[in-house]
Amino acid sequence: MDLxxxxxxxxxxxxxxxxxxxxxxxxxxxxxxxxxxxxQIILRLPQSLWDEIAAWAEEDFRSINGQIEYLLTxxxxxxxxx
Numbered sequence: 700m701d702l703x704x705x706x707x708x709x710x711x712x713x714x715x716x717x718x719x720x721x722x723x724x725x726x727x728x729x730x731x732x733x734x735x736x737x738x739q740i741i742l743r744l745p746q747s748l749w750d751e752i753a754a755w756a757e758e759d760f761r762s763i764n765g766q767i768e769y770l771l772t773x774x775x776x777x778x779x780x781x
Contacts, residue, residue: 742767 744752749763756766 752766752770753763756763759766759769761769
């Protein structure tokens with residue numbers, strides 16, 4: 700096999716690797732986007748509970764939505780532990 704033939708094969712392999720890398724990046728981007736997807740819900744709370752969550756959120760330097768998400772996440776995590 701001469702030098703030109705080896706170089707051509709190496710270029711073909713490099714092109715295949717570049718294509719595979721681009722595909723992996725696209726998949727990683729899709730997975731990341733899916734993880735960051737948020738669902739919107741309407742939540743009705745008594746004013747007293749809202750006030751308590753708002754005060755707690757302020758203590759933890761979170762938004763009220765962030766605090767509610769934190770509380771729900773912790774609750775689900777504890778529930779899974781059983």
